[in-house]
Amino acid sequence: MSARRSGPAGAPGGGPGSARDEILARMRTALEGASPAPAVPREYRRALDAGTDVVAMLVDRLVDYKANVHRGAAAIEDALAGARRVAVPADLPAEWRRGGAEFVEDRGLTVEELDGVDAVLTGCAAAVAVSGTIMLDAGEVQGRRALTLVPDHHVVVVRRDQIWGHLAEALPHLDPRAPQTWISGPSATSDIELQRVEGVHGPRRLDVVILD
């Protein structure tokens, strides 16, 4: 095996003597004569028990993580209470733009502009009841990642048909190649004595509005 290097260290791509080829060769050598891979059992759950009230469970889990939960489109106004300027993805439906705030569409807002709004209002791609998780995949009504990150207050609207009981049910509804953010409560840390405290770098306030 050659330790010779061609081109600058770690230049992408293969070729004789490249790190790529050498590592792949090491892997193959290491696996010579290895026993075959085991069959992968898939005996775990992929759904909650039939009849589980997934909305109630989602609410319970969100509240447990100190998110505020609201029901119905009219509650968007309550969720946004106190915010004067609210950033929104350009495709946010008009009927969600409720209350007296100024809605600032994200058509390439600068970081400073994003940092200057009081809140951001978006939809989502899916939600998982069992873990209280809201999933964004940069699709419709969600905007880019910075939009839901820089403002300190995120109001996210979840349609009833986007709520899944189990993670395995929700994943197929995400675009695996799109940038995704899975959100379970406001930003938090367990770094001090392993105790969870809310409010670090991400939005410190998370309001979830569930549309029935």
Add this chain to the structure above:
Amino acid sequence: MSTDIVPAASLIPADAPFPKAAKVALGMPQLRANLAHATGTIRGKRAKVAAELDDWEQLRDTAAAIKATVQRRLPELAVEFEKHATAAGATVHWARDAKEANEIAARLVREAGADEVVKVKSMATQEIELNEHFEAQGLKAFETDLAELIVQLAEDRPSHILVPAIHYNRTQIRDIFDQRMGDAPAGLTDDPAALAEAARLHLRRRFLSAKVAVSGANFAVAETGSLVVVESEGNGRMCLTMPETLISIVGIEKLLPSFADLEVFMQLLPRSSTGERMNPYTSVWTGAREGDGPRDVHVILLDNGRTTVLADETGRQALSCIRCSACLNVCPVYERTGGHAYGHVYPGPIGAILAPQLEPGRHDDLPYASSLCGACYEVCPVKINIPEVLVHLRQQGPHEAGERAAMGAAEAVMSRPRLWRAALRAARIGSMPWRRKGFLGRLPFPGSKWTVSRDLPVPPKESFRDWWKERER
């Protein structure tokens, strides 16, 4: 009143054999109290959320099998990942070792016209000592995870995989911020929320203006070329989203065959690590996306000893580790010594099997830093049989000559029933003077290691064998 900051790592000799380093750590009451409190808290939380899932054992079985499959299919999956990540606009680099990975990363930072980076917590970059390499190159790496920030400000070393500052309590953290942060709010209290707020203020501007970020990854999905980072604070999202350039250093063992496999691992990892049903934030990205996040996306696939581990049929299961830290939190040894005593970036039970394999010939003392109690195996979400690998590594490693001779002699006696019976008889006769007292309180070396804290019972007057013989008569 603030006290002077003495980094724990400066007191515990990293290069000393484990028993020696552990002895120092055992003599630090504040450290032990902090560790006992934190590991006790997290143990309870983990047990509660794991018990919530009635299919926990099935999930563990699946995760173990997926990881075993990844190991067998590693060359193929690595190439598949490279293909899809490249197609999505990422540049994939390969690094044989730490030096090569550091050189690639440093070059990329310079090419981006930067001399500093923000960092997401990453064990791979700890392992390759990227920060130290950058500093030597005149580049600055700013840790942004709260615990990493604490450790960096204290000029200490991480002592835990998940919570590198687990050895500090809130008061000590307050003092570190107060004395080292430079812009800590006046009158900062030791309320965890206030400390988190101070970190937010300290890092906010840096996040919003950073040009380059360096991350690791929890998972690399071969099928899509995606990377996954699991975090809590939002510092990960900041680093992965705001800069123009993103460099991710990913151990080759992090591959998963398919995106759907996350349905297994994202149930196991948060519950095993922080004891949460789900961590606050998970980011998934695939190459670069126009108008959303970094434009210049790099992935460095890191070997650094992993292919050596892969070659060991029993030992390779250590590559299944998802760095959850559950094994550290339940380990009675780790709980009492903390991470620094292990002298390696991966401490605790997983470190005791990973460190000696990643760096063969070093850390031969670590497989012995365990009573083989098996608590680690019981909680491991990917079912790494840590006690099995510990014993395996003990069987591979070198043995001290005196011990070797004693063990050989013991075996020679024990495999000959007649000699064994004679030895037992000799022990009974030899210990007669102590029979009335009933115990031995002080023995010569190596028995002195026993009698340091325990007495030893004296062999009985009549053995079971004598009793049995008498009875049979």
Add this chain to the structure above:
Amino acid sequence: MKRVALFITCVNDALFPETPKAVVAILERLGYEVDFPAAQTCCGQMHANSGYKRDAARLARSFEQVFGGYDAIVTPSGSCAAMARDQYPHLTGSAIGQRVHELSEFLIDVAGVEDVGAHFPHTVTYHPTCHGTRALGLGDKPLRLLRAVGGIELVDLPAADQCCGFGGTFALKNAEVSSAMLADKCANAAATGAEYLAAADNSCLTHIGGGVNRLERTGAARGPRPIHYAEILASTA
């Protein structure tokens, strides 16, 4: 009559004759004929776990020779049973471990009894030894047998699932860490106020008992007396 072989273990052979005597008493009370193959020595656990694979394999082969002719081998040690079951297949390829039963496994799973007709009017706390509980998967079997004992008062041991710090040569190689673990186990044992601390392995009991003895004679604390649970099960009114 049903015949079983008794593997007393090297530790009991050297130090604790009362435990195998108790096993004989219980098994005979239940109508078993007990054989004690006198050529038995050690299962090889200390060698295997200390990294001496070849020595361990030789001892494993002697074990197989001595016990090969028996359908059921009963032992009052969770860790020795686990050694035969988990490690022999790797060491010698032998499946004899499937026929080695820790006492509580034998009584509950094979003999099908939980109440062995014992009487022991004392307060007892139970320490679930690591290898028995985790490697062998005894669960609460010894405890179920103890619960059926007449007159016994069982007291919970705080942090019961934590290792006592024995770990074979760990107790010597990492004596300080081991002693720190032992100190916590002794403190928890003392806190129960029980007269006896029972367990399924005399090696762990040697460790805990040795710690308690040291504390008592130095006047630091009083603790329960160590006792193998077989000796409790053998006691009658």
